[in-house]
Amino acid sequence: MLEAKELSFGYDSARPLLDRWNARFDAGEVVAVTGPSGRGKSTLLYLLGLMLKPQSGTVLVAGENASGLSDGRRAHLRASTFGFVFQDAALDATRTVLDNVIETALYRGEPRGSSIRRAQDLMSQFGVGLRAQAKPGQVSGGQAQRIALCRALLNDPRVLLADEPTGNLDPASASIVVDAFHAQAASGAAVIVVTHDPTLVARCDRKIEL
Numbered sequence: 001m002l003e004a005k006e007l008s009f010g011y012d013s014a015r016p017l018l019d020r021w022n023a024r025f026d027a028g029e030v031v032a033v034t035g036p037s038g039r040g041k042s043t044l045l046y047l048l049g050l051m052l053k054p055q056s057g058t059v060l061v062a063g064e065n066a067s068g069l070s071d072g073r074r075a076h077l078r079a080s081t082f083g084f085v086f087q088d089a090a091l092d093a094t095r096t097v098l099d100n101v102i103e104t105a106l107y108r109g110e111p112r113g114s115s116i117r118r119a120q121d122l123m124s125q126f127g128v129g130l131r132a133q134a135k136p137g138q139v140s141g142g143q144a145q146r147i148a149l150c151r152a153l154l155n156d157p158r159v160l161l162a163d164e165p166t167g168n169l170d171p172a173s174a175s176i177v178v179d180a181f182h183a184q185a186a187s188g189a190a191v192i193v194v195t196h197d198p199t200l201v202a203r204c205d206r207k208i209e210l
């Protein structure tokens with residue numbers, strides 16, 4: 001589903017974080033990416049998620065060279081294929097939680113009514129259904145992470161990228177999140193999770209050490 005071929009990247013060209021790096025992530029698997037702090041794990045997710053361009057090498061999405069696409073086509077591919085659950089949850093502080101969750105569905109052209117219904121179902125499933133009308137600044141860190149997960153899952157992404165998704169969660173909530181990753185993989189997605197959490201790594205199908 002997703003392949004990195006000979007990927008090289010560094011913010012500072014004297015210190016590359018990735019040097020001709022190769023990996024393949026198949027539909028149906030949940031893969032943990034681990035490694036020491038500062039090694040480049042979040043950066044790798046930005047590259048795999050087409051938010052950063054590699055200095056050389058390619059990211060292939062379903063066999064298509066996504067690194068070579070125009071900015072507009074890349075943005076479209078991101079919205080149609082990827083789901084992101086990032087460390088800071090990246091929620092828009094000026095809009096309600098519900099509006100944050102449905103944002104990409106609206107961008108994809110889904111009517112507001114059906115996106116709201118699906119979002120409310122997902123948010124109830126993850127225990128944040130009662131926070132729909134709150135602003136992101138009024139929810140806890142753990143709730144923000146689950147809200148970001150709802151936003152990502154609403155679009156049934158074929159590639160789900162998550163950065164420390166259980167970092168702020170108690171064990172019961174973390175377990176619900178991991179179950180959701182496996183359900184998404186079982187539906188034919190590739191799920192890639194950056195984490196330091198040994199419990200989460202143990203529940204992944206495979207581990208890549210950066």
Ligand SMILES: Nc1ncnc2c1ncn2[C@@H]1O[C@H](COP(=O)(O)OP(=O)(O)OP(=O)(O)O)[C@@H](O)[C@H]1O
Pocket residue numbers: 011017035036037038039040041042043044
């Ligand atoms: N936008 C940026 N510009 C310059 N350097 C950056 C930028 N973002 C990250 N870095 C540096 O790149 C390196 C890798 O950062 P990254 O966040 O990818 O690491 P990480 O493995 O995810 O770390 P952690 O486990 O602490 O989250 C770090 O040394 C970081 O300081």
